[in-house]
Amino acid sequence: MEEITISQAEVLTSPNPFAIIVSYKPSGGANLTAASWWTYVSNRPAMVAVSLSQKGFAGECITQYGTFTLCVPDKALAEQAFYCGTVSGRVEDKAAISKIALRQWKEGFPPVVENSQVAMLCRLERAVPAGDHTLYIAQVEQVLADSSKQGLKAYDGYRRLE
Numbered sequence: 001m002e003e004i005t006i007s008q009a010e011v012l013t014s015p016n017p018f019a020i021i022v023s024y025k026p027s028g029g030a031n032l033t034a035a036s037w038w039t040y041v042s043n044r045p046a047m048v049a050v051s052l053s054q055k056g057f058a059g060e061c062i063t064q065y066g067t068f069t070l071c072v073p074d075k076a077l078a079e080q081a082f083y084c085g086t087v088s089g090r091v092e093d094k095a096a097i098s099k100i101a102l103r104q105w106k107e108g109f110p111p112v113v114e115n116s117q118v119a120m121l122c123r124l125e126r127a128v129p130a131g132d133h134t135l136y137i138a139q140v141e142q143v144l145a146d147s148s149k150q151g152l153k154a155y156d157g158y159r160r161l162e
């Protein structure tokens with residue numbers, strides 16, 4: 001073995017499960033953020049966590065409204081989903097520009113990405129600052145799935161979706 005950086009390790013250990021985090025924007029509508037640093041953290045109760053950069057917009061939106069949806073998009077959305085990881089929702093209306101179809105599922109939660117393999121309606125429980133990111137730990141209130149879809153994975157850190 002040899003010593004490497006954590007960024008190099010992220011490439012070596014990819015792929016990661018990928019998700020689009022949908023949050024409410026203070027100006028109205030939904031913001032879509034690409035996220036490969038998410039994980040399941042508990043079965044009972046159902047819980048997930050997602051680590052989001054403190055520079056990004058999504059964390060701010062989630063903190064303000066307390067809910068988000070975590071959607072694993074189908075492979076057909078690879079290009080549009082990648083776009084959601086290249087620009088901030090503070091700068092562009094990613095829902096409008098990407099034309100990713102959204103569907104309102106439950107009151108109080110941002111819409112879900114329609115063409116998803118799995119979508120989870122999440123209620124923020126705790127936000128834990130961790131270095132340059134914040135870990136958003138959430139209870140999953142409802143899980144939706146379409147097993148005919150193939151969920152995207154993130155390869156080589158943030159570089160590629162397949």
Ligand SMILES: Cc1cc2nc3c(=O)[nH]c(=O)nc-3n(C[C@H](O)[C@H](O)[C@H](O)COP(=O)(O)O)c2cc1C
Nearest residue numbers: 033034035036037052053056057058085087088089
């Ligand atoms: C494939 C991929 C995966 C990403 N995963 C994460 C992640 O897990 N956490 C994070 O903070 N940013 C991640 N990013 C970067 C953000 O999506 C990107 O900075 C985005 O512009 C933030 O948008 P926002 O400011 O609207 O939240 C990822 C980008 C890509 C392309």
